[in-house]
Amino acid sequence: MSSSRTSVEVDGRQLSLSNLDKNLYPEFTKGEVIDYYARVAPVMLPHLKDRAATRIRWPDGVDGGKFFEKNAPSHTPGWVRTATVPSPGSTRGRETLDYIVVDDLPTLVWCANLAALELHVPQWRIGPRGKVHAPDLVVFDLDPGPPATILDACEVARRLAELLGDEHGLSSYPKTSGKKGLHVYVPIKEPAEAERTSQFAKGVAERLAREHSELVVAKMEKRLRNGKVFVDWSQNNPAKTTVAPYSLRAASSPSVSTPVTWDEVGRCADPAALRFTPAEVLARVDEHGDLLKPLLEDQQPLP
Template sequence: MPERAGERLTVEVAGRRLAVSNLDKVMYPATETTKGEVLSYYARVAPVMLPLLGRRAVTRIRWPHGVEGPMFFEKNLPSGAPSWLPRVTISSHGRDPDAHPERDRVTYPLVLDLADLTYLVNLASLELHVHQWQVDDDGHPLDPDRLVIDLDPGSGAGLRECSRVALWVKPRLEAMGLTTTVPVTSGSKGMQVYAALPGKHPADDIRALAQQLAQEMTKEHPDLVVWKMTKSLRPGKVLLDWSQNTAAKTTICPYSLRGKAAPYVAAPRTWDEVEDGAAEGGELRQLLFEDVLARLDEDGDLATGLIT
């Protein structure tokens, strides 16, 4: 049984005894969602999220006082982290741990089980961002195992425009032999399209492939797609952000919460939903954590194809 100590609660998670605190603190004032509910969401979604986190260095965005308060990015292992929390030290500028001096190396946490996840979420880590590559058992970075196309709508565009672009991206990826694709509404403005990568491919090659795709799509659909990040080019269009495949970049992990006004989630979707979202009169919306949990109960994990 959990043991209470003031505002702290001691629980046993995955064989570890953890102290969680401030469970009644409101993290999302618009929906009155508490920290306890956030912890509960992550515990319930852990069976499908943990394989997607894999052995990936985890960058967190923390909101200690809820989403209406200040936030900060955290790459390094948290101060006071327990010795059992898994970790990996890599270069802050690339994937080669020996390529830079010691001052440029960062020790990141890994999230391998529910205890690791609970510890970080208890620190108000609402968002979990990861690379497209994992590390081996010795902590050495591997080649990327997935490609991601981030579809970011400019002002005047939204999920309908992103859906249209996603439906153009999918057959292009399939023509490259990337037949396992998963669309994910980001929980923010846009969406991502992931593709599992068969075999070994250097990160620079995958980044170049994504950039080429973005440039070709811009040429074919100049009315809706842009590959350059220049803000003046983006109103009414969708940025096909190839740069998320750069080795040092991270992307929101599927099933992560977002630090928005309400507890929206980076949610895997079906291609049928994307087709409906692209149609006139169709609707595709960002999903709240209650929606995601209900969909998991009904449909299971829609991102299983990305698990390696």
């Protein structure tokens, strides 16, 4: 493995990339990771813009150790946007953290060069002067407990979409988690209080669990999840994050948290049909554009 460094210019910023031939996945190198993120950037960056990014880094690849990075490291270039955000309950006892905000291609490439395979973001944005805004998204994380699979998550996603539409008049949009589950998003107008999104999501999840108890669980206890789909509403807590659209996931081979259509969710009969490689995602973007673009445009009033 070469330890050489390569100097590149990205949108007017000079970056020094290292170890491009190092495998971060078996048979998938850091150079290929950076190339994927650079190519998917036009559709990914709008979903990262103005959001405090938590990076999950695997400096020795997916077979090595990982660590979560919220605070901007000391070697962060001056041109990378950071935002100081309150951090109650920080494991390091800090009252605030200086998050990186991935607003542009150079920052995305810089993160990828640090082996930040996964990028996770909250459901709220940061204003130009650093103000933390109320959430503009509600998210439901559908997590199947074995022997349930993503096919069961698809069934729950369909029922969730019907409930949101029929009862609340809300449009919703799915993506794969990039692992075994699905995420369903609802774009909203900023409510008066951030707590409303958590309360709303919890109420919807609990109703699904009552009406479809054979398939759905909304309580946190892991012992309740066997063979059912856990509808995790807790990611609407302002302190929590969800993997960003188009982010890679760490696994034995590279997979992507991928926007999908409701038609794909409805007709899926094979779990493999909802697992996408970076190359497949880039081909889908060429064909469909950003299937989650409505999250950026379709602001709906929260009931």
